[in-house]
Amino acid sequence: MTGNSPQGGRLLNILGRYKPAPWRGRYSLSRLFLNFYLLVMGSFIAIAFFADFVISTAVKGITDDYTSRFMRGTIVLIEDELFRRPRSEWPKTIKALDAKFAYRLSIIERWTLKLPAKQAEKLDSGELAIDAEGDVIYHRLKQTPQVLKVGPISPGANPDQPRILPLDLRIRLLTWSLIGLFLAIAVWFWVRPVWRDLEALRQTARALGEGHFETRSPEARSGAFELLTETLNGMAERIQRLIATQKELSSAISHELRTPISRMRFALEMLTETDECEEQERLWQMMNVDLEELDNLIDSSLTYSRFEREQPEPHLTAIEFAPWLEEEVESMRILGRSLELSVDCSKLPDAQEVELDQKSMPYAVTNLLRNAIKYTKTRIAVSTEVVAGRIRVYVDDDGIGIPAEERQRVFFAFTRLDRSRDRATGGYGLGLAIVRLVLEQHGGTVTADESPLGGARFTLEWPLLQNVTQS
Numbered sequence: 001m002t003g004n005s006p007q008g009g010r011l012l013n014i015l016g017r018y019k020p021a022p023w024r025g026r027y028s029l030s031r032l033f034l035n036f037y038l039l040v041m042g043s044f045i046a047i048a049f050f051a052d053f054v055i056s057t058a059v060k061g062i063t064d065d066y067t068s069r070f071m072r073g074t075i076v077l078i079e080d081e082l083f084r085r086p087r088s089e090w091p092k093t094i095k096a097l098d099a100k101f102a103y104r105l106s107i108i109e110r111w112t113l114k115l116p117a118k119q120a121e122k123l124d125s126g127e128l129a130i131d132a133e134g135d136v137i138y139h140r141l142k143q144t145p146q147v148l149k150v151g152p153i154s155p156g157a158n159p160d161q162p163r164i165l166p167l168d169l170r171i172r173l174l175t176w177s178l179i180g181l182f183l184a185i186a187v188w189f190w191v192r193p194v195w196r197d198l199e200a201l202r203q204t205a206r207a208l209g210e211g212h213f214e215t216r217s218p219e220a221r222s223g224a225f226e227l228l229t230e231t232l233n234g235m236a237e238r239i240q241r242l243i244a245t246q247k248e249l250s251s252a253i254s255h256e257l258r259t260p261i262s263r264m265r266f267a268l269e270m271l272t273e274t275d276e277c278e279e280q281e282r283l284w285q286m287m288n289v290d291l292e293e294l295d296n297l298i299d300s301s302l303t304y305s306r307f308e309r310e311q312p313e314p315h316l317t318a319i320e321f322a323p324w325l326e327e328e329v330e331s332m333r334i335l336g337r338s339l340e341l342s343v344d345c346s347k348l349p350d351a352q353e354v355e356l357d358q359k360s361m362p363y364a365v366t367n368l369l370r371n372a373i374k375y376t377k378t379r380i381a382v383s384t385e386v387v388a389g390r391i392r393v394y395v396d397d398d399g400i401g402i403p404a405e406e407r408q409r410v411f412f413a414f415t416r417l418d419r420s421r422d423r424a425t426g427g428y429g430l431g432l433a434i435v436r437l438v439l440e441q442h443g444g445t446v447t448a449d450e451s452p453l454g455g456a457r458f459t460l461e462w463p464l465l466q467n468v469t470q471s
Helices: 006-017 029-084 087-098 117-124 166-208 223-273 277-308 321-336 361-375 419-425 431-442
Strands: 106-111 137-140 146-150 316-320 340-344 353-357 379-387 390-397 445-450 456-464
Touching: 029 087, 029 137, 029 146, 029 166, 087 106, 117 137, 137 316, 166 223, 223 277, 316 321, 321 340, 321 353, 321 379, 361 379, 361 390, 361 431, 361 456, 431 445, 431 456
Parallel strands: 340 379
Antiparallel strands: 106 146, 137 146, 316 353, 379 390, 390 456, 445 456
16 A cells, blocks of 8 residues: 555545634623623613512502501691682682692692592592502592692602702612622623633633644633533543554554564565475465464554543442452463463452453453463462452563563553564563553552562552442
8 A cells, every 4th residue: 555545645635625714713801791791780670670560569559558648637637728718719728838838739620530440439439549650649629529639749740849850760870870880890700700711711622623732721710611621621631642542553553564564475475486385385374473463463452442542431340259360360271381370369358259340351361461471481370369458469470570660661552671572472562551451440550560480570459349339
């Protein structure tokens, strides 16, 4: 396969035609503040007016009754004063009385007055009637067709009073102004950190969109964006790790593929040049070994990539550990027929149960055993014990061991301590990396140390019970 293939050309054409949409501007603090302030203030005013309307409607009857009782004595005195004089003097008397009151007094004919039925009935029965606005009071002068009109009572409705804003209106305006000012200050102090967080998230998302996956959003100032910030940073961390893993895998696999492919190409060329059956058989066996090597490489790479990419949630099951471990070791015994492979579970309590994922944990144990089989000389010892609520599994061999300065590095993908030795044994530096990922999945660790047998000791450790499964 070459870089000039038709598929590569089509891909380059597609990528060449792609042009990302231009980035838009930043968030406007003034616009965000104004929109939110108008929304809050408008909603507050609407609720206040609605509540005022409901309350006024509910207490209107109570207010009218209070006004009637409050004014009744004054109106009765005015009525008595009128009836002390002849009717012909009533206009003059009313005029004189009107000059002494802060509200208007007048006499009108009953037939000219239009009132709601309920108020008209009160008026005709001798009670005080009040108009719809609650500002003018009517009282029928005994059995005469004339009605005493008192009001408007409010100073603002009296044409003889100076035209100034009523006191209640001035108080309302002052109150609403102060409410609006304090609300604006509160909204400003709330909106500003929200704007900062939005702008920080926008800049972070833009940087990630431009391929700067090391970018992280700063700590949120507003609690509303704390989880979103953590989620975005976690996503960026995961994407960065995935891309790094994919680059590492692509580079390493492309390097690893060269050797078996070159050997297969060489074997194919040799097949065309020889007619000897034994030589052809040897070349066919060589190609089968290379194919198996490629298959193992692909399988190991896919397994490692799946654990690194998906980080699947473990499906933990409580199992009796000793029989499970013995069964896993026994399944690997066929690979080391000439080796002494032993299992010691004597330090475990009787019927000790351990929580583990029965799909992923076998990867860890078998990969460690494969590694030990490759590099041991004669003996492999597997043992286990419980320490401080954690299960430990030791895999010891009597091989050449691992230098102290390399014991942390061996658990990372494609790490080789001796390339020639690894090629001879068919290793790619993925087995121990898979072990590390499986133990991280279980909340545990894997370490390398010096073995009492003289070679390497690998220790798996994870909690016995993780409070995930139900009893």
